[in-house]
Amino acid sequence: MEPIILAKNLNAYYHEKLFIRNLNLDILPNEILTIIGPANSGKTTFLRCLNRLNDLIPYFRLEGEIFFAGQNIYANGIDVSLLRRHMGMVFANPIPLPYSIFENVAFAPQLHRLKDKKQLAQLVEKSLKAVHLWDEVKSRLPDSALKLSGGQQQRLCLARVLALEPQVLLLDEPTAGLDPISTAKIEDALYELKKEYTIILVTNNIKQAARVADKVAFFLMGELVEYDTARNIFTAPKNKKTEEYLSGRFG
Amino acid sequence: MKRIFISLISKFYTSLTGLASVLIIFIVAIILGNIIYNGLPGISWKFLTNAPETGMTGGGIFPAIFATVALVILMTLVVLPLGVFTAIYLHEYASQGSKYVYWVRLAIHNLAGVPSIVFGLFGLGFFIQFIGKNIDNIFFAHTLVYGQPAIIWAALTLALLTLPTVVVTTEEALRAVPDSFREAAYALGATRWQMVRHVVLPQAIGGILTGGILAVSRGAGEVAPIMFTGVAYYLPYLPTQLNHQFMHLGYHIYVLATQSPDVEVTKPILYSTVLVLLVLTVCLNFVAILIRTKTRQRLRGER
Numbered sequence: 001m002e003p004i005i006l007a008k009n010l011n012a013y014y015h016e017k018l019f020i021r022n023l024n025l026d027i028l029p030n031e032i033l034t035i036i037g038p039a040n041s042g043k044t045t046f047l048r049c050l051n052r053l054n055d056l057i058p059y060f061r062l063e064g065e066i067f068f069a070g071q072n073i074y075a076n077g078i079d080v081s082l083l084r085r086h087m088g089m090v091f092a093n094p095i096p097l098p099y100s101i102f103e104n105v106a107f108a109p110q111l112h113r114l115k116d117k118k119q120l121a122q123l124v125e126k127s128l129k130a131v132h133l134w135d136e137v138k139s140r141l142p143d144s145a146l147k148l149s150g151g152q153q154q155r156l157c158l159a160r161v162l163a164l165e166p167q168v169l170l171l172d173e174p175t176a177g178l179d180p181i182s183t184a185k186i187e188d189a190l191y192e193l194k195k196e197y198t199i200i201l202v203t204n205n206i207k208q209a210a211r212v213a214d215k216v217a218f219f220l221m222g223e224l225v226e227y228d229t230a231r232n233i234f235t236a237p238k239n240k241k242t243e244e245y246l247s248g249r250f251g
Numbered sequence: 252m253k254r255i256f257i258s259l260i261s262k263f264y265t266s267l268t269g270l271a272s273v274l275i276i277f278i279v280a281i282i283l284g285n286i287i288y289n290g291l292p293g294i295s296w297k298f299l300t301n302a303p304e305t306g307m308t309g310g311g312i313f314p315a316i317f318a319t320v321a322l323v324i325l326m327t328l329v330v331l332p333l334g335v336f337t338a339i340y341l342h343e344y345a346s347q348g349s350k351y352v353y354w355v356r357l358a359i360h361n362l363a364g365v366p367s368i369v370f371g372l373f374g375l376g377f378f379i380q381f382i383g384k385n386i387d388n389i390f391f392a393h394t395l396v397y398g399q400p401a402i403i404w405a406a407l408t409l410a411l412l413t414l415p416t417v418v419v420t421t422e423e424a425l426r427a428v429p430d431s432f433r434e435a436a437y438a439l440g441a442t443r444w445q446m447v448r449h450v451v452l453p454q455a456i457g458g459i460l461t462g463g464i465l466a467v468s469r470g471a472g473e474v475a476p477i478m479f480t481g482v483a484y485y486l487p488y489l490p491t492q493l494n495h496q497f498m499h500l501g502y503h504i505y506v507l508a509t510q511s512p513d514v515e516v517t518k519p520i521l522y523s524t525v526l527v528l529l530v531l532t533v534c535l536n537f538v539a540i541l542i543r544t545k546t547r548q549r550l551r552g553e554r
Contacts (some may be wrong), residue, residue: 053438058347085440095435098454098549108439111449144549157435164439 002070004029004198005050005168010064012045012222014057019045021222023064027215029167032190032199034209034230037219038250043202046219047170050200051087052080069167085112088161092173094153096145101137104145104156108164127159131189151182158186162193169193171201175208187212206246210234218242283529290526293519299527303485308516312524318402318490318497319471319531325406325493326413326470331463333410334417341418342425343447363415367475374408375400375479396494403493405481412476413466420465424458425451457546464539468532474501484510500528 003026012020020042027033035043048054049062052073065072073083085108097104105124114120128134133155137148145156154174161169175183190199190212203209209216213230226233226242237243244250297311304310337355345352383398428451436446483496484506490497504524511517
């Protein structure tokens, strides 16, 4: 199978300090790749390279190439907002916009000129159902999204991204601040979403990686230490560092 | 002995600082009390809706109220877009730390420090003598249409005066919107303008409006900038065109206090006029506070 995302010789600098070192990674479609590793290992930086969100940060510089569906996303003339519509991102903290629940999910499609009311309502319903939130909020769609609990807000943010109809989901520790039940609901949603999307999940939670991952990439100090199927990583890691990290000896 | 001395000093400063704060309340109470006590009896429907009569010694102040409101509206129409767009550019578009942004900020802060009478002179020299004259020369065959004091020039001068207020408060409002919202919008494929329009502005609108109203309440009370640029002692008509002169509450107070033929007769009218101007300004400030609280509630999810 052709990889959907291909990173070649990536080096990322912030204030000329190296944050990602010579990274090569290929990601197959319809898989869940989880990226694990201790703090400051470049996980989030890598994720934010994929939708070019690091472009916004002054003094950030990237070398190397990232191909998405065969196209170098750092080439000249790339429509960055179009790229970001294909790469939906969910952040560690839920960031509901100060609008209603409905408007939050409808936000991106409306930005991209989906005017048809009926289509929009269908898209909102479908997205909320996909994250198992529909039953909880269907009676109060016009209420402010800020009234939802933290777990509901994070699922709302995931639904908001699904309404973009992206090809890849970039999830940056989406359950970091959530209770176990909310976490389980999001993980359930991920299983089903895998059928339609390629999912890249950054997580600090090794158990979560073990539960949902097809592939696991272990980052350490900006380097990709080991990249393999979840089964291999968790049962027979080849690198000593990976084994030490998984057994909780550092990080 | 030493302990007693120290505690005496402490008590002395407690009283001193307390007294200073009491003094402020005292002064405000005297000013307001005096104005309300002397001004309230003169307020009537007739006073609010009629023009001055018999050389300012009778009648009402309607033309001044009307034109003050008209002037302030005109000023707002100019200063709000100009100030808000400047602030949006400085905070959302320009790359931070650039030389250009530094110079614009410096210019705005200097503008804030210019005495208001200088704005008046600038308005006379720039808007009337330069722009107005040239409009007349080009479009009106050298007849006097815009090359004279007029409400539009006064409004533009006031807009310049209040521009720093609007820019600074708008920038503060934009700064109060966390960057995580900007990133969330970008991550959803928003362009920069969509991000500003749909995510940042709705959250900053309370602060922006507060700034606008602060500018309005400042502009409503300023007399010096309009003295050379459009205000009139007395006019038999209301300003219905942009090149009309106009009467103004603040200037009317000045006129009543200094140019009256009979001081004793105009005194109650003067008090009532001051009261009207004060109420107008207080109302505007009150609206500003109201909007701010409303927006804060909305952003916290309490409808």
